[in-house]
Amino acid sequence: MSTPFARIIRRETHSPRTVTTIVLAVLIALACGYAGTELVLWMLDQPPLLVTPQQSLDWLAALPTLQPLSAISIGGILLALIGLLLMLHAIRSGRLARHEMVSEGAAVIVDNGVLASSIARRVATAARIPQVQAVVSVSHRRAIVDVTPTSGIPVDEAAIRGAVETEIASYDLRPAVRHTVRINRTGAIGS
Structure with a gap:
C-alpha cells in the first residue's frame, strides 16, 4: 500500500462504523432527554412521566436484593454481552466486498463481483462452456469456482485450474486470494 493512497484504499475497502455510531448516539440522546425531562418535572413538583428520579435511584440501590436473583444475573450478563459485542464491533475492521489491485502511481479498488465475473x-x-455454467464467488481471501460441463462433453480440469490461477495472479490483489475449483460430475444440457 503506497503512502499517498493508503488512507483512500483503507476507506474504500473497510466499512465505516457510521450506522452503529448514529444508532448509539440516538439511543443515548433519547435516554438523556428522558432523564432530563424527569428531572425538570421533579424540580417543578409535577407528576413524572414514568418514575421520579428518587424512585429510580431507590430501585437501583435495591437491585442487588431483588428477587428472583437469577433474572437479575441474566440481565447483567446480557448487558455485559452487549457491551462486549459493541467493543468487538469497534475494534474489528469491517471489510467491504472489495480488493486492492497493486498498481504503481494509482489506487485501484476492485469489487468482488467484478472479480467473480472476470x-x-x-x-x-x-472450458469452452457457456458463462452461465461457470459460477464464481469471491470473498475476502478465497475464490470458489464451480464448473458445470455441458452434458457429454468433458472439460480439461487442468486447463481450468491453470486459467483460474493465471487470472487471479494477473490482478496482483491485496489481500491475496486463494482459489478452489470444483468440477460438477453431472453436466448441463447444452444449448
Whole structure:
C-alpha cells in the first residue's frame, strides 16, 4: 500500500462504523432527554412521566436484593454481552466486498463481483462452456469456482485450474486470494 493512497484504499475497502455510531448516539440522546425531562418535572413538583428520579435511584440501590436473583444475573450478563459485542464491533475492521489491485502511481479498488465475473468469463473460455455454467464467488481471501460441463462433453480440469490461477495472479490483489475449483460430475444440457 503506497503512502499517498493508503488512507483512500483503507476507506474504500473497510466499512465505516457510521450506522452503529448514529444508532448509539440516538439511543443515548433519547435516554438523556428522558432523564432530563424527569428531572425538570421533579424540580417543578409535577407528576413524572414514568418514575421520579428518587424512585429510580431507590430501585437501583435495591437491585442487588431483588428477587428472583437469577433474572437479575441474566440481565447483567446480557448487558455485559452487549457491551462486549459493541467493543468487538469497534475494534474489528469491517471489510467491504472489495480488493486492492497493486498498481504503481494509482489506487485501484476492485469489487468482488467484478472479480467473480472476470474469472467466470476466463473459465468459460478455457472450458469452452457457456458463462452461465461457470459460477464464481469471491470473498475476502478465497475464490470458489464451480464448473458445470455441458452434458457429454468433458472439460480439461487442468486447463481450468491453470486459467483460474493465471487470472487471479494477473490482478496482483491485496489481500491475496486463494482459489478452489470444483468440477460438477453431472453436466448441463447444452444449448
